[in-house]
Amino acid sequence: MTTRDTGTEQLIKDTAKHVFFKEGRLHATTQDIADAAGVNRTLVNYYFRSKDALIKQVYEEGMDDLDNRLTQVMYSNLPFREKMENFIDLFMAESMEYPYQEAFLITEMNMNSNLHHKADMTEKVEYLSQQIQKEMDEGRLEKMNPIHFAMNMFSMMIYPLIMKPMYKQFYNLSDEEFTKLMLERKEITCKMLFGN
Amino acid sequence: MTTRDTGTEQLIKDTAKHVFFKEGRLHATTQDIADAAGVNRTLVNYYFRSKDALIKQVYEEGMDDLDNRLTQVMYSNLPFREKMENFIDLFMAESMEYPYQEAFLITEMNMNSNLHHKADMTEKVEYLSQQIQKEMDEGRLEKMNPIHFAMNMFSMMIYPLIMKPMYKQFYNLSDEEFTKLMLERKEITCKMLFGN
DNA sequence: TTAAAGTTTAACATTTTTGTCAAACAAAAA
DNA sequence: TTTTTGTTTGACAAAAATGTTAAACTTTAA
Numbered sequence: 001m002t003t004r005d006t007g008t009e010q011l012i013k014d015t016a017k018h019v020f021f022k023e024g025r026l027h028a029t030t031q032d033i034a035d036a037a038g039v040n041r042t043l044v045n046y047y048f049r050s051k052d053a054l055i056k057q058v059y060e061e062g063m064d065d066l067d068n069r070l071t072q073v074m075y076s077n078l079p080f081r082e083k084m085e086n087f088i089d090l091f092m093a094e095s096m097e098y099p100y101q102e103a104f105l106i107t108e109m110n111m112n113s114n115l116h117h118k119a120d121m122t123e124k125v126e127y128l129s130q131q132i133q134k135e136m137d138e139g140r141l142e143k144m145n146p147i148h149f150a151m152n153m154f155s156m157m158i159y160p161l162i163m164k165p166m167y168k169q170f171y172n173l174s175d176e177e178f179t180k181l182m183l184e185r186k187e188i189t190c191k192m193l194f195g196n
Numbered sequence: 197m198t199t200r201d202t203g204t205e206q207l208i209k210d211t212a213k214h215v216f217f218k219e220g221r222l223h224a225t226t227q228d229i230a231d232a233a234g235v236n237r238t239l240v241n242y243y244f245r246s247k248d249a250l251i252k253q254v255y256e257e258g259m260d261d262l263d264n265r266l267t268q269v270m271y272s273n274l275p276f277r278e279k280m281e282n283f284i285d286l287f288m289a290e291s292m293e294y295p296y297q298e299a300f301l302i303t304e305m306n307m308n309s310n311l312h313h314k315a316d317m318t319e320k321v322e323y324l325s326q327q328i329q330k331e332m333d334e335g336r337l338e339k340m341n342p343i344h345f346a347m348n349m350f351s352m353m354i355y356p357l358i359m360k361p362m363y364k365q366f367y368n369l370s371d372e373e374f375t376k377l378m379l380e381r382k383e384i385t386c387k388m389l390f391g392n
Numbered sequence: 393t394t395a396a397a398g399t400t401t402a403a404c405a406t407t408t409t410t411g412t413c414a415a416a417c418a419a420a421a422a
Numbered sequence: 423t424t425t426t427t428g429t430t431t432g433a434c435a436a437a438a439a440t441g442t443t444a445a446a447c448t449t450t451a452a
Binding site for chain 2 (some may be wrong): 022024025026027073092102103105106107109113118119120121122125141144145147148151154155156158159160162163165167169170171172181184185188191192194195196
């Protein structure tokens with residue numbers, strides 16, 4: 001069957017990502033998604049067969065996207081610090097668009113540890129660790145297990161975005177004020193990681 | 197009706213927290229919770245009337261707990277750094293027990309922004325900001341918007357715990373290795389915050 | 393020991409969510 | 423234009439999740 005491509009399949013998938021990754025409504029129904037997309041719910045089944053299948057696709061593409069972002073930066077030929085600055089720029093831009101992407105992936109792993117196949121990032125992750133280790137060996141970074149450097153970086157970039165509703169409430173912030181703070185964090189994160 | 201206190205009500209609530217806060221199964225059903233507690237599902241309705249009511253209680257107690265942890269530390273009479281060291285100890289211990297507590301709260305806020313009453317932490321949060329500001333004014337901390345200091349601290353403590361399934365997969369870690377890393381993070385977090 | 397009152401259970405009812413199918417519709421090809 | 427084929431829709435069916443009730447059970451106190 002040769003498809004006619006009305007864009008509906010993509011629209012549904014994009015809307016699902018919007019609902020899950022951007023709005024953080026992690027237990028949205030297919031009806032919620034169809035409504036948000038402005039299409040008949042049946043189309044979810046027509047294009048994806050089942051809700052699980054849609055979720056699975058969203059999950060895998062979320063994982064692939066994560067993988068790609070890592071790859072894209074890891075293998076560039078820049079000095080480590082610039083490389084990380086680029087990475088933080090790129091990653092924070094995407095995370096501001098889709099703050100709940102990683103949270104969605106984790107929730108899925110926690111709910112359906114069976115359904116999803118494990119991503120093998122060993123090689124990539126090891127390469128990153130080696131680069132971090134080298135910086136430490138050569139005295140440009142505080143010595144510690146390289147995994148902590150990575151954890152620190154991801155934590156400082158993503159967590160405040162996930163916690164947005166709480167920070168807004170506790171600190172009485174408008175959306176604009178919050179966004180401004182997040183933009184400041186690119187530099188702050190970098191400074192923290194490299195000790196200025 | 198004078199209650200006989202078989203401990204069942206508490207058991208259900210505790211189990212709900214276990215499932216939501218510890219296992220991160222954010223869309224568990226009442227049946228899931230009843231099974232985990234080893235009780236008949238009907239008891240959820242007997243003691244809590246509805247699933248929503250149970251969720252609401254879990255949410256409010258989660259918020260209260262967060263509030264208490266903040267209070268407990270904010271108003272002690274220690275030098276700022278020691279105060280923060282205590283806080284990190286306390287907070288990380290609880291977060292290792294219940295890594296998804298804040299994620300649950302946020303997801304609830306995103307799903308039912310109406311259902312839950314807003315917590316007013318303004319006073320507490322302002323007091324914390326003032327203390328941070330003072331440290332900056334007196335040159336013991338890098339100058340920045342105090343909210344960033346708080347964000348950095350919470351991020352570095354909590355986010356790696358939430359991402360445990362991913363870190364375990366990417367870095368091929370056992371539970372024991374992961375726990376060891378998390379314990380190391382108490383000191384690392386502190387060092388990062390205070391620039392050693 | 394028996395009556396009263398709270399607790400637990402199983403069967404049933406309702407609601408919500410998901411899935412299926414045939415008919416209506418729209419676009420491309422014959 | 424008509425036919426073909428893929429798309430969309432609404433009605434219906436099935437499954438999953440939640441809620442209700444009456445009866446069984448347990449504990450306490452009369």
